[in-house]
Amino acid sequence: MDTALVKLLMLRFRGGVRHRLQELKTLRGLLFMCVTIAVLVLLVKQSSLPNPLLDTVQSGPEQLRAQFARLMPMGLLAACLLTVFTSSGPAIHFSPSEINLLFSGPFSRRALLLYKICFYIFGALLSSLLITILVPGFAHSLLAIFLGAFLTLMFIQLFSAVIGLVSQLLVGYCYVPVRRSHVIILLVALMAVLVWYLAGIGNGLAGALTLFQSSLVGTLVLAPFGVFVNVFLAPSIYPGLLGWAVLGFAINAALLAVIILLDGHSYEASVAASLKLHKRWVQARRSGLLWGAQPVRVRSFRKPPFIGGVGPIAWRQLLAALRISSKPVLVFLGVAMLAGPLVVIAAADISMWSRIGFVFFVAVYVLPRTLVFDFRSDLDTLENFKALPLQHWKLGVGQLVAPVLLTSLVELVLLGSVAMFLDGTQRVIIVGMMPFLVPFNLLLYGLENLLFLMFPTPLVPVGRVDFDFLGRTMVEFMVKTMLLVGACALAAGAGMRVLDMTERSWPASVSVAWLSLTLIALLMLPLLGWAFDRFDISRR
Amino acid sequence: MIRVNNFTKTYNDFVAVQDLTFNVAAGDILGLVGPNGAGKTTTMRVLSGIIPPGSGELSVAGHDIVSDPIAAKQVLGYIPDDPRLFDTLTVWEHLEFIAAAYGVANYQPTAEALLQFFNLDEKRHHVVQSLSRGMRQKVAIACAYLHQPEVILFDEPLTGLDPAGIRAIKESMRERARQGAAIIISSHLLGLVESLCTHLLVLHQGQCQCFGRMDDVLRAFDDAKDDTTLEDVFFSITHSDEIQPG
Numbered sequence: 001m002d003t004a005l006v007k008l009l010m011l012r013f014r015g016g017v018r019h020r021l022q023e024l025k026t027l028r029g030l031l032f033m034c035v036t037i038a039v040l041v042l043l044v045k046q047s048s049l050p051n052p053l054l055d056t057v058q059s060g061p062e063q064l065r066a067q068f069a070r071l072m073p074m075g076l077l078a079a080c081l082l083t084v085f086t087s088s089g090p091a092i093h094f095s096p097s098e099i100n101l102l103f104s105g106p107f108s109r110r111a112l113l114l115y116k117i118c119f120y121i122f123g124a125l126l127s128s129l130l131i132t133i134l135v136p137g138f139a140h141s142l143l144a145i146f147l148g149a150f151l152t153l154m155f156i157q158l159f160s161a162v163i164g165l166v167s168q169l170l171v172g173y174c175y176v177p178v179r180r181s182h183v184i185i186l187l188v189a190l191m192a193v194l195v196w197y198l199a200g201i202g203n204g205l206a207g208a209l210t211l212f213q214s215s216l217v218g219t220l221v222l223a224p225f226g227v228f229v230n231v232f233l234a235p236s237i238y239p240g241l242l243g244w245a246v247l248g249f250a251i252n253a254a255l256l257a258v259i260i261l262l263d264g265h266s267y268e269a270s271v272a273a274s275l276k277l278h279k280r281w282v283q284a285r286r287s288g289l290l291w292g293a294q295p296v297r298v299r300s301f302r303k304p305p306f307i308g309g310v311g312p313i314a315w316r317q318l319l320a321a322l323r324i325s326s327k328p329v330l331v332f333l334g335v336a337m338l339a340g341p342l343v344v345i346a347a348a349d350i351s352m353w354s355r356i357g358f359v360f361f362v363a364v365y366v367l368p369r370t371l372v373f374d375f376r377s378d379l380d381t382l383e384n385f386k387a388l389p390l391q392h393w394k395l396g397v398g399q400l401v402a403p404v405l406l407t408s409l410v411e412l413v414l415l416g417s418v419a420m421f422l423d424g425t426q427r428v429i430i431v432g433m434m435p436f437l438v439p440f441n442l443l444l445y446g447l448e449n450l451l452f453l454m455f456p457t458p459l460v461p462v463g464r465v466d467f468d469f470l471g472r473t474m475v476e477f478m479v480k481t482m483l484l485v486g487a488c489a490l491a492a493g494a495g496m497r498v499l500d501m502t503e504r505s506w507p508a509s510v511s512v513a514w515l516s517l518t519l520i521a522l523l524m525l526p527l528l529g530w531a532f533d534r535f536d537i538s539r540r
Numbered sequence: 541m542i543r544v545n546n547f548t549k550t551y552n553d554f555v556a557v558q559d560l561t562f563n564v565a566a567g568d569i570l571g572l573v574g575p576n577g578a579g580k581t582t583t584m585r586v587l588s589g590i591i592p593p594g595s596g597e598l599s600v601a602g603h604d605i606v607s608d609p610i611a612a613k614q615v616l617g618y619i620p621d622d623p624r625l626f627d628t629l630t631v632w633e634h635l636e637f638i639a640a641a642y643g644v645a646n647y648q649p650t651a652e653a654l655l656q657f658f659n660l661d662e663k664r665h666h667v668v669q670s671l672s673r674g675m676r677q678k679v680a681i682a683c684a685y686l687h688q689p690e691v692i693l694f695d696e697p698l699t700g701l702d703p704a705g706i707r708a709i710k711e712s713m714r715e716r717a718r719q720g721a722a723i724i725i726s727s728h729l730l731g732l733v734e735s736l737c738t739h740l741l742v743l744h745q746g747q748c749q750c751f752g753r754m755d756d757v758l759r760a761f762d763d764a765k766d767d768t769t770l771e772d773v774f775f776s777i778t779h780s781d782e783i784q785p786g
Contacts (some may be wrong), residue, residue, distance in 0.1 A: 002641075003640065004637065004640035004641035005641075007636075007637060007640045008626075008637050008640075008641075011626075011629055011633050011636070011637055012626060012628060012629065015626070015627075015628030015629045015630075015633070015667065016628050018628065018667075019628045019667070095624070096622070096624040097624040097625050097626050097627070099590060099624075100590075100618070100620045100622075100623075100624045100680075101624075101625070101626070101638075101683070103588075103589065103590040104588040104589055104590055104613060104616065104618040105613055105641050105642070106610045106611075106613045106614040106641065106642060107610070107613075107641070108610060
């Protein structure tokens with residue numbers, strides 16, 4: 001590689017380290033790093049215990065290895081497909097600074113590609129180090145975990161790059177009358193049919209996976225992924241680990257060769273896609289996840305009534321939601337529809353608490369970080385709202401309408417799907433949870449926005465080892481969880497009290513619990529108004 | 541020094557630049573003007589090798605930008621409209637990298653002089669992320685000047701600069717031209733173009749509407765009045781001052 005590009009890599013590495021060290025000079029940065037390390041230590045300790053997520057039966061290393069060998073190829077396949085379908089354009093992206101300074105500099109395209117691949121390799125090495133520290137001790141050596149993680153991460157990156165380049169080449173050379181969204185819809189539909197079919201067989205998750213893996217299609221499709229699984233599970237350094245690692249390297253090298261060969265055909269598209277991606281990053285830094293920041297054309301709809309000034313604010317956010325995140329919302333709705341059959345399939349393999357924990361994590365972390373249509377998406381334009389002739393609590397109401405409604409809709413579909421596959425008391429409980437969705441989400445998004453207005457920061461990390469972001473996210477998640485659980489406990493307590501007083505009248509009890517939760521959620525509105533009042537634009 | 545012959549660039553069905561031909565000799569400063577979407581930035585980006593041309597012949601200092609891109613870029617300095625730099629690098633580290641990239645031996649005295657000229661001396665160890673837009677623009681220009689390019693392309697060079705910065709950069713452009721560099725300035729600031737450029741090219745909807753020496757162009761449009769300005773010429777060519785009835 002060009003020596004100047006090697007120098008640039010070193011300078012950027014030094015700059016990154018300097019940036020992190022400067023963060024640690026502040027009390028806040030130091031605290032967040034301590035929190036991050038504390039949580040990592042807890043995770044490492046926890047990972048040495050038996051994993052309840054994978055099996056209801058207590059698992060030893062041998063069982064874990066067997067489960068890993070069974071699940072990992074499918075997981076890798078899913079990760080590759082997800083990377084391919086959630087990325088836009090070629091997977092080798094250059095930042096605007098690289099385009100301005102390097103593309104106009106005296107470098108060959110191949111040198112620039114190698115520079116970028118080195119960048120990815122460095123990122124993959126850091127991630128692999130983290131994985132080596134965190135994963136359960138099922139492998140025979142730490143080296144196996146490190147090499148396995150590194151080769152796997154590189155494979156996913158290179159594989160998606162090759163698929164992106166090939167599809168670009170096909171589109172460039174011949175007219176392809178199939179749009180990507182159609183392919184995604186077709187795949188989701190196929191998956192839905194598969195999941196519902198497997199749910200009907202009733203063999204559980206393990207049975208379904210075995211069925212697929214033993215089929216001819218499954219064997220062929222999963223064969224390349226098996227190499228990387230074997231790196232993780234190699235029983236000895238030589239010949240096991242060495243042999244599989246060399247094979248893994250060879251696969252990645254072959255993919256890299258294909259990228260270099262094909263990339264010359266997509267030079268311009270690469271620039272365009274890189275700039276497009278950068279715009280999405282800028283949007284994502286303001287408004288959450290990257291894949292939730294891809295604008296689509298949606299026609300405007302009629303203006304809503306004024307409703308004391310709340311209407312126009314809510315209308316604007318709903319329109320933004322449709323234009324920016326209609327795809328993620330559709331994906332969430334699709335996944336929510338599959339929740340019922342998935343619960344049936346996974347019932348035998350995944351414990352109830354793991355399922356509840358997973359749904360809680362999605363509801364409290366993933367959805368609010370994806371459906372960002374409130375104060376958090378307006379960080380750069382909050383001064384416009386300050387100038388509006390509108391009371392701040394009303395502004396808060398308008399800002400919360402879109403995320404609360406969309407999240408509640410996704411969760412309603414999820415609960416409905418699950419309820420269809422359950423019966424008796426379980427179905428009644430699920431249906432009984434439905435009215436609580438709106439007040440719960442009002443409380444959740446109220447808290448999200450309250451924390452954001454009090455400590456405004458971008459919603460995505462800067463680089464891989466952003467302690468400030470990691471620490472802040474963990475602290476926020478813990479605070480939110482405590483407050484949400486506390487509020488739900490209060491509401492449930494009020495409901496139980498009424499149950500005792502009314503000789504077990506469930507409708508009265510549920511009504512009181514609902515009212516209690518709603519009142520607590522409504523308390524967020526004046527708090528939001530207060531937080532927006534004290535938000536100082538000039539100090540941002 | 542810069543030769544562009546029958547250059548055409550399309551994006552799918554959209555023709556960004558059509559059949560463009562012009563030359564810029566050593567020591568000349570060409571002003572590239574036109575309304576938004578006229579094809580100015582596309583022309584600059586193709587000349588700088590960031591995007592490939594559709595068709596036509598483009599050469600920089602005798603090097604074809606398609607068949608011999610690295611030699612062409614070796615003698616070229618490009619200052620984009622938005623000064624994107626490496627956020628975590630300091631001002632001096634940028635110069636250090638550029639020196640390595642273009643093989644500038646003993647670059648320190650030149651780099652020091654540039655820092656002083658652009659009043660960046662005190663900021664040399666600051667990461668560029670902490671600088672104002674105007675400062676970053678100055679860093680981008682200092683980087684472009686460091687290897688003494690024979691061809692310099694400026695895309696909206698004065699955005700975000702303070703009056704002192706504007707004066708310094710205008711003076712530096714004149715000085716570079718005096719030293720024999722061929723310069724292209726793409727800008728909407730017609731006053732700047734008129735005061736600085738020796739030649740003018742007006743692009744409109746991807747096509748060349750007018751190309752020649754600045755004096756000749758102004759003279760060609762001075763039928764109606766004696767003190768014809770570039771602004772008069774611009775609106776006369778592009779008709780973009782006509783107010784459409786609502």
